[in-house]
Amino acid sequence: MKTFQLEQLRTFAAVVEGGTLEAAARTLYVTPSAISQRLKAMEDAAGQILLQRTNPARPTPAGEAVLRFARQVRQLEWDARQELGDRDGEQSRPIPLVVNADSLSTWFLPALASLPPGLGASFELHREDEQHSTQLLRTGMVMAAVTATPEAVQGCSVEALGALRYRAVASPGYISHWWPAGPELAAGSRVPVVDFDRKDHLQDEFFTAVTGAVLAAPRHYVPSSAEFAQAIRLGLGWGLLPEQQCLADLRSGDLMELAPEHPLDVSLYWQRWKIDSLLLNQLSAAVRETAAKHLR
Template sequence: MKAFQLEQLRTFAAVVEEGTLEAAARSLYVTPSAISQRLKAMEDAAGQILLQRTSPVRPTTAGEAVLRFALQVRQLEWDARQELGGGQSAPSAPIPLVVNADSLSTWFLPALAGLPADLGVCFEIRREDEQHSTRQLRTGAVMAAVTATPEPVPGCSVEPLGSLRYRAVASLAYVRRWWPGGPQLVAGSQSPVVDFDRKDDLQTGFFRSLTGTDLAAPRHYVPSSAEFAQAIRLGLGWGLLPEQECLADLRSGDLVELAAEDPVDVSLYWQRWKIDSPVLNQLTAAVRAAASRQLRQPGA
């Protein structure tokens, strides 16, 4: 296989990130024809199709490997320019990360805010359930992830961050309506529940651990952390909230804990590409520090 040229790698990354050849052409200040020619040359060199011409375009399995390579080269190139004093004239492309919604709403953003202001980087944060986020690492779409997967994705390092503790809660009005005698999560319960989305199995797993049966109650789906918590506070259903988002309401009595002796701890891990990038190293240190303050650590 012939070696890819630097310009070809930049083009490939731009096409995947922008979604269309036309948008990539605008971002690179070239014509769509030039983009098409570069992609064809890459596929000729690779001897296989690298992009699915869908809308938006998507890398093939072979293209995922090329995308990882292209983003790694881009990051290392930027790191080198920074070390050579070219930071002011060479702004960084946003560093793509994938983070679960509850980490975003509780502890992760302060980690980014703790980075030095003169670091000169931006981030593209993609939201994905912690059980499914490694898929984006495997495809090369992101450089790092907060995930529940302890096994490292090929080409990545992994370290434990701690556990995000969840508590099963409902509003006081909800409890009075559905369980006049007090909270009763029992087999066959038809009291409505709130799920984040159809991938969210946290409530189902919690119910099964308590009752030994599947949860078959009516469900609301509210795919936003703030609105998910609000739906519970408004009495639409019961659900599990990170304790950072519910302890104040539990103390005030606005929320009622349904099983105080059975919190749910979800272990989180930080996976990142194994490249020697000063930016990724500083990001990792900031994430590690924020997690040590905000997540439950072993023995705590």
């Protein structure tokens, strides 16, 4: 396989990020024909198709490796310019990251806010369940992830951040209706429950671990962290909330805990591309320090 040229790598990343050849052409100030010629030259050099010509355009499995490489080269180039004092060069492209919704709503944004303003960093956040976030790392769509997966994705490093503790909670009105004698999770296999979305199996796994039974309940799907918590407070169903979102309500009596002796700890990990990037190194340090303050 021949070596890809820098302009070809820039072109490939621009097509994937823009979704079309025309969008990439506008970004790079060339014609769509030039974009097409560069892509063809890359595929000839690789000996295989790298890009699905769909709308939006998507990398093939081989193209995912090229996308990851293109973004790594671009980030290292930007880092080098910063270290050389070139403040007038190309601005940093947003760093794509994937974070689970509960981390995003409780502790992750303070990590980004702790970075020095003069660093010139910007971020593109993808929200994905912590059990599925590594897939975006594998495809090259993100450079780092908060994940529940301790096994490092190829080309990435991994470090433990700590555990996000959850409590199974419901509103007093919900409990008085469904459990007049008091909360009894073992008798609740068919009472309403709130799930984040159809990928969210946290309530099912918790219920089975505590009771040994299968949760066969009517579901409410509320795919927003704040509204998920609000749905529970309003009595739509029971569910698991991070301690940061429910401890105050438990103290005030606005929520009641269903299994106080069974908190659920979900271990979280930070996976990032294994490149010596100034920006990624500083981001990782900020994530590590913030997690140490907020996670168990």
